[in-house]
Amino acid sequence: MSDPRLTPDPALVTGSTSARIIRPVVDLCRSPEGPRDRQLLFGETVTVLGDVDGWSYVQSVKDGYCGHLRSACLGPDQTATHIVSAPATHVYARADFKSADRMSLSHASRLRVTDTDGRFACTSIGYVPLVHLTEITTRGTDPADIAALFLGTPYLWGGNSRFGIDCSGVVQAALLACGLPCPGDSDMQQSLGVAADGGYRRNDLLFWKGHVALVTSADQLIHANAGAMACVYEGIEETIHRIETQGDGPVTAHRRLPSLHSADELAL
Structure with a gap:
């Protein structure tokens, strides 16, 4: 069965035109007036697939995410520099x-x-x-450094900006800034990289049911979480214990991303 987050609904598609976001932050909603799934930022490009009653059904170019946003938030596409x-x-x-x-x-x-x-x-x-x-062609070299830019950002479910962000939003921002493709939600992100075969390394990803964190050192990670209601550093073992104790289960995956550095630089 296709994932509606990534596969356009044929019943909603009436065309295909390119546009860009012209507001600082725009909610990408599950349906017109519906709940927020993700957010899009100023200047990001979308493919407009349909328009009804002031709402546009779009697919984000950066990650393929589909959803509805207010048509007034769109303007003509232009090449960002x-x-x-x-x-x-x-x-x-x-x-x-x-x-x-x-x-x-x-x-x-x-x-x-x-x-x-x-x-x-x-x-x-x-x-x-x-x-x-x-x-625009400049790429970061360390996702954990990019993630640190969001320290202190208030937690926001489905958030993708410095004004409010969630766990998968931090990871996506960090990876995309370094030229690494990354989907929008944590369950999709669990397919990134390969299963880790040893201890924790900088830029590894740790997953729980409905949650993801980015490893910054052998004993620390960074994540946006509802416990702190912010993006914070936290000890790895402390996080694992806290999440399991509060009833959200154990780590479900430990993934290792393609290296942007030499193996010696990444090894801790």
């Missing part, structure tokens, strides 16, 4: 940090930079500090 590499940034009315801020953007938001003005990038929506951007 830069990505927000800081945890978050502001868009200013002028190339001046004392000017009015127009909106806030999360890490991984995408922008088309048309020029520069001093320390600022010029975009169609305003001016963004250059120090907060990197070229």
Whole structure:
């Protein structure tokens, strides 16, 4: 049976056009007015498959996730040149940090930079500090470093931004920033990499039923969780004990990702 999260519903498909997100953060819902499944960020590209009563049925280009969002959140597609590499940034009315801020953007938001003005990038929506951007082709080399950008972010079920994020959102952001394909939900992410054959290594993934965490060292992990209601570091054994004690079961998988470093650099 096909997964409706990744397989468009033929009954809802009336066309296929490319568009981009033009709001800072947009909920991708299970149905119009329905619950949030995931979120999309400014500048991300979607394929619009159908439109009904102010809602669009779309498929996200970054991970194939299907869902409904408000049509007013979409604009014409355009090629992004830069990505927000800081945890978050502001868009200013002028190339001046004392000017009015127009909106806030999360890490991984995408922008088309048309020029520069001093320390600022010029975009169609305003001016963004250059120090907060990197070229779209730039790739991170350590997912755990990217995940750390979300430390302290409030926990939000289905969240994908620095303003609110969940466990699979942290993992997806970390992997995509390093050029590693990653689906949106933790059950899908459990197919990533290979089964680990030894102790814990940096950037291993640990899974529980409905939860995922990213290993940062031999005895520590990072994850967004409802216990802390934030993205936090936590001891591995402490986490395993706490999750099992609260009735959510044992670790269901320990996966090892393709190395972005040499084996000596990853070994702890």
